[in-house]
Amino acid sequence: MPDETLTLRILPNEKWTPVKRETTARDALLKSGIVLHDYCGGEGRCGKCRVQFLEGASEPTTADREFLTPEELSEGYRLACQARLKQDAVIFVPVEHSRPLAGAYVHDVKNDLPPEPEVKKIHLRLSPATIEHQLADFDLLREALKIPSLKPEYEFLKKLPHILRSNGYDATVTLFGDNCLDIEAGDTTYPAGLGVWGACIDIGTTTIGGALHHLDTGRLATRTGRLNPQTVHGADVVSRIMFASLSPANLDEIRQMVLDCINDILSELCKSAGIGLEAILHVTLAGNTTMEHLFLGIPTDGLPVAPYVPVFKDGLIIPAADAGLKIHPRARIYVFPAIGGFVGGDTVADLLVAGLENADKPSLMIDVGTNGEIVLGNRGRLMATSAAAGPAFEGRNIQYGMRAERGAIDRVVIEDGLAIHTIEEVPAAGICGSGLISAVSALSKAGMIDSSGRFITDTVKGMSERFSRTEGGFQFLLAGRNEGASRDIYIHQNDVRQFQLAKGAIAAATVILMKEFGVAAEKLDKIYIAGAFGNFIDPADAIRVGLVPVSDEKRITFIGNAALAGAGEVLLRADMRRRAETLARRVEFLELAGRPDFQDAFARAMIFI
Numbered sequence: 001m002p003d004e005t006l007t008l009r010i011l012p013n014e015k016w017t018p019v020k021r022e023t024t025a026r027d028a029l030l031k032s033g034i035v036l037h038d039y040c041g042g043e044g045r046c047g048k049c050r051v052q053f054l055e056g057a058s059e060p061t062t063a064d065r066e067f068l069t070p071e072e073l074s075e076g077y078r079l080a081c082q083a084r085l086k087q088d089a090v091i092f093v094p095v096e097h098s099r100p101l102a103g104a105y106v107h108d109v110k111n112d113l114p115p116e117p118e119v120k121k122i123h124l125r126l127s128p129a130t131i132e133h134q135l136a137d138f139d140l141l142r143e144a145l146k147i148p149s150l151k152p153e154y155e156f157l158k159k160l161p162h163i164l165r166s167n168g169y170d171a172t173v174t175l176f177g178d179n180c181l182d183i184e185a186g187d188t189t190y191p192a193g194l195g196v197w198g199a200c201i202d203i204g205t206t207t208i209g210g211a212l213h214h215l216d217t218g219r220l221a222t223r224t225g226r227l228n229p230q231t232v233h234g235a236d237v238v239s240r241i242m243f244a245s246l247s248p249a250n251l252d253e254i255r256q257m258v259l260d261c262i263n264d265i266l267s268e269l270c271k272s273a274g275i276g277l278e279a280i281l282h283v284t285l286a287g288n289t290t291m292e293h294l295f296l297g298i299p300t301d302g303l304p305v306a307p308y309v310p311v312f313k314d315g316l317i318i319p320a321a322d323a324g325l326k327i328h329p330r331a332r333i334y335v336f337p338a339i340g341g342f343v344g345g346d347t348v349a350d351l352l353v354a355g356l357e358n359a360d361k362p363s364l365m366i367d368v369g370t371n372g373e374i375v376l377g378n379r380g381r382l383m384a385t386s387a388a389a390g391p392a393f394e395g396r397n398i399q400y401g402m403r404a405e406r407g408a409i410d411r412v413v414i415e416d417g418l419a420i421h422t423i424e425e426v427p428a429a430g431i432c433g434s435g436l437i438s439a440v441s442a443l444s445k446a447g448m449i450d451s452s453g454r455f456i457t458d459t460v461k462g463m464s465e466r467f468s469r470t471e472g473g474f475q476f477l478l479a480g481r482n483e484g485a486s487r488d489i490y491i492h493q494n495d496v497r498q499f500q501l502a503k504g505a506i507a508a509a510t511v512i513l514m515k516e517f518g519v520a521a522e523k524l525d526k527i528y529i530a531g532a533f534g535n536f537i538d539p540a541d542a543i544r545v546g547l548v549p550v551s552d553e554k555r556i557t558f559i560g561n562a563a564l565a566g567a568g569e570v571l572l573r574a575d576m577r578r579r580a581e582t583l584a585r586r587v588e589f590l591e592l593a594g595r596p597d598f599q600d601a602f603a604r605a606m607i608f609i
Contacts, residue, residue, distance in 0.1 A: 009090045010034065011054070019085055025051060026080040026232075034093060035229045036080055047399070049080040056089025115218035118574040119176045119282040119332065121196050123187045126169040137161055141173060141180065149178045153330050156180045174281060177574075181281065181330040190216035197221075197279045199269060199327075200567035201262055202346060203287030203295060204228060205237055205370040206394040207403065208258070209564045210265040212273055215282065218572050222272040223564075224265055227403070229257045230294070235391040236370055237290040237342065241300045255297040259324045262295075266327060280327040283320065284567040286336040288371055289313075289344035296323070296335070303342070308591065313338040315345075315581050334570065337581055340589025342386045347373045348584050349566025352576060353559050354528040357382060357583060361525035362517065364510065366548070367563070368393050368433070368531040372506040375587065376513045378525075382583075383517050385590040387509035392495075392502040393433035393531070399475070400489045402430035409435035409478060409489065411538065414442040417462065420479055428485040431478065434537040439478060439491050440499050441541035444608050448476070451608050453496045500606045503547050507605035510549055512598055516590055521549035530562040546605060 008019050008028050019028040026036060026049055036049040047067030053076040060073050061082040068077050080091075124144050129135045135143065137160050142150045152160075160183055163171050167185040172193070174182040189195060196215040201208065211223035233243040233254060244251040270277050285295065289310050293300045296316075302309040315337035321329040336345025347367060351357070354365045359378040367373040372389040375382060395401030395408070402408050407429030411421035420435075422428050431439065443449045447459040455474045457467040466477040473493030479485035514521065527548050529537070539553040548556060559565070570576045592598045 006085055007088045008032075008085065011090065011092045013093070021086060022084050024081055025053075025078070025083040025085060025089075025091060028085060029080060029091070029093065030229075030232060035227055035232065036093070044079060044082050047079060048396075048401075050077050050094070051080045051083075052076050052092040052094070053078055053083070054090040054092055056085065056087045058083045058086060115215055115572045116574055117196060117198065117215040117282065117572055118577065119174065119181070119196055119198065119215065121172050121174050121189045121193075123172045123189050123192075124170075126164065126171070128164075128169055137164055138180075140164075140169075145173070145175075147175075147178050150180060151178055152180045153182075155330060156183060159183055176282070176332045179332075181332070182328070190214070194275060194279050196281055197273075197275060198282035198284070198571045199266055199280055200564060200571045201265070201283060201285045202349070202561060202564035202567060203258060203262075203285065203291040204346070204563070205288065205291065206231065206235070206391060206396065208261050208265060209561055210262070210269055211564060211568055212269040212280075213568060213571055215572065220568075222269055224268050224272075226261050226265060229261050230254055232257075235394075235396050236388065237288065238304050238388075240294065241290060241304050244294060245299070245301045251294075251297060251299065255294055255324075258291070258295050263324075263326045266325065277326055278328045281331045282334070282571060283325060283327065283331065284334045284336070284571045286345040286349040286563045286567045288346050288373075289338045289342050292335055292338065292345055306593065308341045308593070310338060310341075313340070313584070315577070315584070334577060336567070336570075337584035339384050339584055339587045341591055342371050343373050343384045343587075343589060345584075346563035347375060347384060348580050348587075349564075349570075350528075350530045350559075350562040351375060351382075351583050351587075352566035352569050352580060353562040354530070356528075357586065359525060362519045362523060363526040363528065364514075364524055364549075365528040365530065366506060366510065368506065368529060368547075370394055370396075372502075372509065374506065374509050374513055376510075376517050376519070377587075381517070382587040383513055383590055384587045385509050385513050385592055387505040387592065389502040389505045390498065392436065392498040395430065395432050395436075397498045398431065398436060398495045399492045400430045400478075400487075401436070401495075402432055404432040404434060407486070408432035410438065411435065412439040412442045412478060414446040414448075414460070414463070418466070418478075428479040428489055429487075430489060431491065433531075434541075436491070436495065436499055437537055437545055437547065438541050440496060441538075441544045443476065443491075443496075445544060449496065449608060453500050453606070453608060455493055455496070499545075503545060504602050504605040507546055507549070508598055508601035509592060511601045511605070512592060512595065513590060514549070515597070524550060524555065527556050528562075529556065529558050530560070546609065 004021050008017050017032045044063035057076045063082050163183045172184045172188040198215045199212050201210050208228050209225040212221040233240050244254050298311050316335040318333050320327050320331040323333045338344040362378050365375045370391045372387045375384040406424045407426050408423045409420050409428050409431040413419045458464050475490040475492040479489045539556040542548050
């Protein structure tokens with residue numbers, strides 16, 4: 001019987017790994033820490049996990065032949081989820097199909113107030129106890145700090161006597177509120193020492209972003225992002241809930257995935273800043289309701305079925321060691337409060353940036369993502385709802401879709417010919433969410449998409465030759481390999497349909513929310529659009545395709561990854577946490593499930609006007 005263990009060489013990472021015979025290339029790569037941009041959970045339905053076998057390619061499957069050209073097949077390209085390893089192999093993973101993102105595009109924290117973080121370091125020079133003044137070691141600290149409610153951590157007490165006596169009672173105490181987290185010899189405050197560092201994390205359904213701040217100064221040191229590795233169990237939250245609910249082992253597995261990813265992000269942030277992981281003493285974390293539950297390993301079984309009840313909605317403060325983060329073990333993790341249903345802590349963080357509760361006139365905030373959240377209101381009233389938009393705006397379920405990163409087409413213009421723009425102005429590798437909106441807008445404006453979303457192939461002179469017919473319908477060439485792109489990149493008829501579904505869900509939810517609030521579109525003061533793709537979208541495109549309910553570009557403001565920025569606000573100022581808690585309690589949640597008027601609004605929103 002042939003040896004059951006094979007050797008896989010992975011390029012360009014130059015990794016060598018043993019794998020079991022008949023393992024899929026996707027699973028082998030996942031075991032090696034490489035998560036592919038496969039959007040269907042490894043079922044061979046999206047065609048995103050293409051890799052190139054330089055040696056040891058398996059025979060093409062039906063799915064391979066559906067998504068790959070004969071030329072690509074002859075060059076060794078296969079779908080990793082379909083290719084089973086039957087011999088030693090060498091696989092090249094194209095950079096546009098692997099997990100690491102070029103960076104996390106975020107709306108910067110713009111707080112003019114000086115930082116007042118909850119975690120602080122205070123340098124003390126104490127006088128030891130005497131016969132006349134017999135105080136316990138901890139009481140010396142309580143007296144010096146003038147905090148009657150001061151409380152010690154167990155590990156803190158174990159360190160306390162040695163640090164005090166071996167250093168002449170010269171020490172630095174780390175506080176979180178009135179909790180003593182740590183004690184160090186001498187002065188480790190800024191600028192004498194490293195000072196206090198903190199990180200904020202946005203756990204998105206598709207992407208996890210992180211940023212590192214020096215809390216004494218408020219300075220943003222660095223930031224980065226990753227594809228959420230939980231996508232291997234489905235692009236949407238319901239798929240992940242179903243997987244997690246199958247067994248406690250599954251819940252542990254999907255939780256560990258997000259923990260490993262966040263720990264990788266924290267490690268990269270610290271390495272970039274030149275500090276150790278133990279320097280991080282505070283982490284703020286925002287995600288939708290499902291993502292926060294899965295991060296904590298809390299069952300999500302009640303979320304996808306009526307009455308859609310989460311286990312918790314409160315903001316939580318927990319030690320890093322309990323949370324599973326590999327930073328200072330007694331650092332504090334703040335998990336944002338949720339509003340209701342699938343509207344979670346990331347929406348609360350968005351609101352900290354948008355500031356709707358301070359507005360005199362009604363304004364709208366839309367967080368465009370796999371799960372779209374919409375909030376409407378002003379200082380008098382706030383209402384929120386959510387819509388399952390699907391992953392099209394994240395580049396998923398789109399034939400040549402990708403994240404908003406280097407090489408993604410983010411703008412399309414059809415005027416006296418076709419012109420595209422890519423992020424960082426490098427050869428096109430695919431199309432991101434803003435590019436999809438721009439492409440649909442340009443095609444619609446040029447009369448090449450009718451009101452139903454169907455391609456019209458013969459309306460614009462010089463464009464008809466860019467259309468080609470496939471088994472699933474027509475496709476339009478956005479960028480060809482012979483035009484400088486890394487490959488031929490099309491927008492397919494089905495891509496337009498996926499866009500219509502995503503746009504229709506968000507637009508319909510917005511219509512219902514305005515109806516319940518009692519405000520017409522022309523009375524809206526501002527519309528804030530959150531989401532990483534919003535850094536690149538043209539407001540005119542958002543209006544033309546019906547993503548927003550206004551016709552005035554000046555009323556639209558893009559605030560980027562506001563969830564990460566809002567988490568940064570809480571990291572830098574203790575009063576922002578209290579504001580977040582108040583906001584979460586104030587916002588009324590509107591459930592759309594089962595409403596017939598939503599279905600009517602959805603059908604109307606699918607139409608291009």
